[in-house]
Amino acid sequence: MPVLGGAVTFSRFHAEHARKPxxxxxxxxxxxxASNAFEPLDPRRAEEDxxxxxxxxxxxxxxxxxxxxxxxxxxxxxRVDAIKVRAAAVKAEVERWxxxxxxxxxxxxxxxEKAERREIVRQQLRQKAEPISKTHDVSWNLESGQxxxxxxxxxxxxxxxxxxxxAFEVRLHxxxxxxxxxxxxxxxxxxxxxxxxxxxxxxxxxxxxHEA
Amino acid sequence: xxREQARAEAAFLRGDAGVDGRATDEETRDExxxxxxxxxxQLFRGRTYLGREFLTWLLWRSESTAAVTALEDVDVExxxxxxxxxxxxxxxxVELVARGAAAPYAEQVRRALDVGLLVHQxxxxxxxxxxxxxxxxxxxxxxxxxxxxxxxLTEEEDDRLLERLALTGKLSALVDALVGTFxxxxxxxxxxxxxxxxMKAWMGEPGAAEKASKDVEAPSGRPARAGRRVG
Numbered sequence: 001m002p003v004l005g006g007a008v009t010f011s012r013f014h015a016e017h018a019r020k021p022x023x024x025x026x027x028x029x030x031x032x033x034a035s036n037a038f039e040p041l042d043p044r045r046a047e048e049d050x051x052x053x054x055x056x057x058x059x060x061x062x063x064x065x066x067x068x069x070x071x072x073x074x075x076x077x078x079r080v081d082a083i084k085v086r087a088a089a090v091k092a093e094v095e096r097w098x099x100x101x102x103x104x105x106x107x108x109x110x111x112x113e114k115a116e117r118r119e120i121v122r123q124q125l126r127q128k129a130e131p132i133s134k135t136h137d138v139s140w141n142l143e144s145g146q147x148x149x150x151x152x153x154x155x156x157x158x159x160x161x162x163x164x165x166x167a168f169e170v171r172l173h174x175x176x177x178x179x180x181x182x183x184x185x186x187x188x189x190x191x192x193x194x195x196x197x198x199x200x201x202x203x204x205x206x207x208x209x210h211e212a
Numbered sequence: 213x214x215r216e217q218a219r220a221e222a223a224f225l226r227g228d229a230g231v232d233g234r235a236t237d238e239e240t241r242d243e244x245x246x247x248x249x250x251x252x253x254q255l256f257r258g259r260t261y262l263g264r265e266f267l268t269w270l271l272w273r274s275e276s277t278a279a280v281t282a283l284e285d286v287d288v289e290x291x292x293x294x295x296x297x298x299x300x301x302x303x304x305x306v307e308l309v310a311r312g313a314a315a316p317y318a319e320q321v322r323r324a325l326d327v328g329l330l331v332h333q334x335x336x337x338x339x340x341x342x343x344x345x346x347x348x349x350x351x352x353x354x355x356x357x358x359x360x361x362x363x364x365l366t367e368e369e370d371d372r373l374l375e376r377l378a379l380t381g382k383l384s385a386l387v388d389a390l391v392g393t394f395x396x397x398x399x400x401x402x403x404x405x406x407x408x409x410x411m412k413a414w415m416g417e418p419g420a421a422e423k424a425s426k427d428v429e430a431p432s433g434r435p436a437r438a439g440r441r442v443g
Contacts, residue, residue, distance in 0.1 A: 005376075009359070011353060070373065071374050071377075141377075154353075175354060175388065176262075176263060176353060177263050177266045177354070177395065178260075178262050181259075190398065191259065193256075193265075194408060196412060197265055198261050199301055
């Protein structure tokens, strides 16, 4: 749990509310998180290989969110469970079956039989596999509006950010120089690439500022 | 023989070979061109170029060791330390990585900057009063990676959590202050008129740092202090 200790790696956003949050912040946050609370994978459902959702910061199995507020921060986590079946394991099982079939019938199985067997083996291995579970902390300073998603994977950051936007009806703006410039309403002309530095061609150059 | 003939006929029917049996000229894109297109796309996506200009400007400013900006009336000083990743479009080179304790300030890095390979990712040491932070920043998202925070002062677990969060908030604020100072200069006429020429001079010539630092005025019109790089 990086927020509590360990590596400090996070992506930063600024939250913009569509509507003013209600005065009962704890209830608002708890309900929003509960709307997309994590539900474990059902191993019987073959089509589900991945499950995502919000969980409590200090207990990845809990989704009550009672203690979500700490000081000026809302603290929770984004959990991602995935079942992965190694292709090498499937291949090994299928090859064992092909050898057995060939020995029994005197000829190897056909292409369609192999494909069917591959799917059966994949499902069997999937039933036995334990989901790999990862949680990624989220800290939201409710006073400053800054949201930090403590994850190294850009894919996870974007997925968690989208979930937060949907659950809380907020827009999360990345905190980049480009975004900061847009928020400061700097003129477009001032934000074009500096050709002398980036080395792009004349097409990307801004109009010459004759007053400079 | 018949099998070879069958193979040749099949290749011809697929369009992989011409009547003479030689491979046809497919319209395949040169790998280098594909790479350059990707580099160009990344440069403009989300205005990554602004992030690279920011980190490159910051590298230039940090060489003087003077404060780059201030936060809450306390100076913010920056040093680049360790690994530096440069990216851009410089002929066939789209990325260079420099490693070494003093690598960010090496002449080889300045030469690469001069041809358009700007700072894309860097490890920074940011000093704010008595507090020292380290972090790796990237130009595209300004994500904070592998940051080192000042030592926590509180003992209680709950207090330590809040103190840790406060320090990460402080680190964010320091990065925002640096970006804010950069954008103020970037959007002013001083950028093209003075700062960019000074940066190019620093990139292109050995010993250019000293000369450049004396030539640049602050955007507000304050004269530069001797040895202090402003702009």
